[in-house]
Amino acid sequence: MLFFFLCHKDSSSKVCIRDCFISVGDDLISIKSGWDEYGISYGRPSSDIVIQNISGSTRASSGIAIGSEMSGGISNVYVNNMVVTHAHAGIRIKTARGRGGYVKDVYISDIIISNADVAIELTSLYGEHPDSYYDPDALPDVEGIVIENIMASNVTRAGNFQGLAELPFRDIYLSNVFINVTSSGLTWNCSYVVGYSESVFPEPCPELEQDPLNSLHPWSINNDDDNKSKLR
Numbered sequence: 001m002l003f004f005f006l007c008h009k010d011s012s013s014k015v016c017i018r019d020c021f022i023s024v025g026d027d028l029i030s031i032k033s034g035w036d037e038y039g040i041s042y043g044r045p046s047s048d049i050v051i052q053n054i055s056g057s058t059r060a061s062s063g064i065a066i067g068s069e070m071s072g073g074i075s076n077v078y079v080n081n082m083v084v085t086h087a088h089a090g091i092r093i094k095t096a097r098g099r100g101g102y103v104k105d106v107y108i109s110d111i112i113i114s115n116a117d118v119a120i121e122l123t124s125l126y127g128e129h130p131d132s133y134y135d136p137d138a139l140p141d142v143e144g145i146v147i148e149n150i151m152a153s154n155v156t157r158a159g160n161f162q163g164l165a166e167l168p169f170r171d172i173y174l175s176n177v178f179i180n181v182t183s184s185g186l187t188w189n190c191s192y193v194v195g196y197s198e199s200v201f202p203e204p205c206p207e208l209e210q211d212p213l214n215s216l217h218p219w220s221i222n223n224d225d226d227n228k229s230k231l232r
Helices: 036-042 225-229
Strands: 002-004 007-010 013-024 029-032 046-058 062-067 074-094 102-123 141-162 169-181 188-191 193-201
Touching: 029 046, 029 074, 046 062, 062 102, 074 141, 102 169, 141 193
Parallel strands: 002 013, 007 029, 013 046, 029 062, 046 074, 062 074, 074 102, 102 141, 141 169, 141 188, 169 193
Antiparallel strands: none
């Protein structure tokens, strides 16, 4: 087992992070690809990233975080087997108007979360910018996110999904997600998101009960191990 204080990957490809214990005041694992107009101009995505067998705690941030600096694009991320305790969010994808870029084809599975403010959060309202030169019409594109086999306990809110009206989150798939929510009435908050779910408790918001993504995500729906092995 390796011990780390912090692990941020920015504009990197073909990366494997595994077998680590991490205790920090920031995200345990954070994937980025440049900030606003600078990330767009540099144009170097983060892709083909494998994260496996990670445990740790962060009282202020997230277990696995993608963004918020993702303007160069993030894709083909495979996260498997994490234990996250004492976090703001167990799983978090964060972007903002003005980022541009994309987050797509992300597979997250077999995550245990405890003592968190929110189990799963996807937000396009994470709004800091490095300066005033960013393009407010550069919208982040988030699609093709698979999250399955999640067990969470002592969580204040099950999920928070906040897309943009002009470019909602699309093809968000939840499967076998079981969350013990401690505050009554604080289950799912959803706006501008379209997806599908099965075997999720508490019952997700209607936006996550659309048509199945049969042809889009063979990793989960068709249980195609060959697709998973491409990222290993």
